[in-house]
Amino acid sequence: MDALQNSTLFEGPTTSRILTLNSHAIQRDKYYLAGVMVAIDLVHGGPPPMFFSKLLFDMLVFGPENVHPTIEDIPESEFKQSLNSILQADTLKNLRSSMEANSSTLTLAGCFHHVRSIEDKVPLIRDMIKWYCLERTRTAFDRFKSGLQTLGVLATIQSYPESFRDCLMFTNIKLTAISMEDIFRPCVSPTGSNRRTVEDRLVGYWRDFLQDAEEGATVVTLEHLLIFATGTNRVPPLGLSPSPVLSFLHEEEGGGKFPIANTCGNELKIPIHPSFEMFKENMEFGILNAPNFGRA
Structure with a gap:
């Protein structure tokens, strides 16, 4: 799923990906294989993709003919840039100049x-967005959709869209x-040992x-702690890799x-103190004195 999320089959923000057009992938039917991979992953309880825009x-659930993309759906x-240039035209002369x-x-x-008035830019922009998001990638979408039909997954998604929304779309969970x-x-020592x-x-x-x-009884937040240990302030859509470890x-x-952190290995090493008060004080001091925490 991680490889699929970052593949050239998709574009856009890592947490909100859309299909892109890749002729090489179409020739090798990779969009169909991607759909099969997602279907099998969901059936076997693997990590949910959570990167669909x-x-x-909505295209998978309701069909491309029933969705209405906007300029925000188009990646940078x-x-x-061409869309924005045309959108910003405020006179017919400027519109024609931007189109040229x-x-x-175009x-x-x-x-x-040919455009006859400044109002013509509204349907023009709409048609451009529709082409980029729907028509341009229609072959890729149809093959991806066919792959998702594996084991009846697509039909189940369409029957219970709300149950699958959090599996396929990213949610920034608190x-x-x-x-x-x-x-x-x-990562603990054997049972019965002094350690x-x-x-x-x-x-x-x-x-x-x-x-x-969590209750705000420390100057350190859970987000501070996660950044200190892993380098990120939220858990990525496919989880943290390698899996985080707490050691001593x-x-x-x-x-x-x-505390000491290895953000490459996602390992947090906590200090050993005789009381919770000492533990808490030194955890706070160590984390807040890490780069960019609590300091200008």
């Missing part, structure tokens, strides 16, 4: 024709103490610290008063 989702590109300057783009979209516990899995006894106590401190952060700064391994 609202436009792409030369085509969008963007004649190659000809490609089949929209280069961080909570519980979700942070789920994100950072403790495990210490680690179990620290896990308790860690959970209390998360709860305080035992004295025999160098110890330390403050």
Whole structure:
């Protein structure tokens, strides 16, 4: 799913992708294979894609003929620059001049024709958007849709769109103490060892610290903590890779008063202190004194 999200089959923001036109991919039927991959992934309980734009989702559910794309659905590109240039024309003379300057783009979209008034730019813009978002990628969309029919997935999506919306479209879920516990899995020593006894106590401190952060009882927020440990302030659509780990700064391994993070490996190492008050104080100090936290 991660490879598919970042493939040349899609374009636009990573959390709101639309299909793009890739002739090589069409020749090798990669759009169909992409649809099959998503279908099998959903059936087998894999990580949901969560990168479809609202436009792409609505096209799959309601059909391209029943959606109405806007200029916001078009990723930043030369085509969008041409659209904005025409949209900003405030006189007939300026409109014709802008159309002439963007004649190659308009000809490609089949929209280069004579305009008689400034009001003609409204249907012109609408036709250009429709061509870019719907007609240009129709072959790619049809093959992607055919792939999604695998195992009856597309029909199920169309029957229960609200149940699949959060699986296919990105939702910026608010961080909570519980979700942070789920994100950072403790890497603990064997049961019965002296190290495990210490680690179990620290896990308790860690959970209390998360709860305080959620309730605003610390100067550190859950977002601060996630950035400190992973480099991102929200969990990506397909989750964090590698999976985040919570480990411990035992004295025999160098110890330390403050937390240490490896953002490449998504590892957070927490310090060992005899009381929760000391743990909390040093966690706050260590995180807030990291680059860009609490400092100009």
